Amino acid sequence: MAMPGRPASGLTAPSPNNAYILFLMNKLIRKSVQDLHAYTPGEQPNVKGLIKLNTNENPYPPSPAVKRVLREYSAESLRLYPDPVCTALRERLAEIHGCMPEQLFVGNGSDEVLRLITRACTQQGGAVGAFSPTYSLYPVLAEAEEVDFRPVELAPAFQWREPPENMEATLFFLANPNAPTGVAYAPALVEAFCRRFSGVVVLDEAYADFADGVNGVALAKTQPNVVVCRTLSKSFSLAGLRIGYAIGACDVVAALYKLKDSYNVNRLSQAVALAALEDLAWMQANVRKIVATRERVAAALVERGWEVIASSANFLLSAPPEGSRAEDVFLHLRHRHVLVRYFPGGRTGRYLRISIGTDAEMDAFLAVL
């Protein structure tokens, strides 16, 4: 089995060696884009037999209702553009969350939703705040809008630290549970911060279904500055479909509609997402399995002397025992066709982020350790 020796770092264009081309590029491409530190997505290697625990995908298949839609889908209907505002999907989501469809925006993955919120809710010369460490897309979104990124260092063990009053940000990204730590913050702390903060707070709840008692939707329905982001990528096993959504005040949602691509969610994705949302029991059963496996693996790692951060998500952030370096363990696992995520540098450099797979996959992972 061939497995590339080195993690790919995404797309990099060959650098132009001709001085004239270089001169042109400098003129044609916006300076901030030339300087942008692009987001590095987790690898998606196509290697047979690989145990893939690096991008927090769900190891279980989506609902059988999804397969039915795909099997019966009319290729002929792809002649037509999709519903530009995802009417049926928003109606179903409104039913699930007890809100109005006007409070809902559906995007091409929650990454698109986060990007549009950044565009809509930052001002020239403004700033975006977020905890550190957190989802590494947030600073990229701020940089792309040419606004400052103001990280707030988390307390020891990646616990909550109250963001300073003088942060002067108009937008704060609060992933809850956080990534890559898996830590869920106490609802009272989150609510008090949302009430105090004068800008927009995005409660990024990509992993909320794996947590007990994390749900900012009630806040988003009552506090005009709170937007909740959810995704079908994790608990619904649909990362490849690209469906994410936001719930917030009608004015914020209307701003996102102004900015989005005309047809940002394709026809097939809308139909498949609707089928998945009709079968919540399937998603919930998979979540229960993943949570049980997470707790079992956490205990097994502790037994082997690893430090484990208590997780409310579908992954564990864990540091090998003293004497082993996270990077060495990462490379060893990789060599044995087990792929986890390693974030070099800073406070995460001691840890590996391990997505929770099936019981058999996690047993194989523990065996390689």
Ligand SMILES: Cc1ncc(COP(=O)(O)O)c(C=O)c1O
């Ligand atoms: C905190 C957080 N938010 C958002 C996303 C992106 O989700 P989506 O697949 O819906 O773009 C991720 C993906 O890993 C994530 O970790």
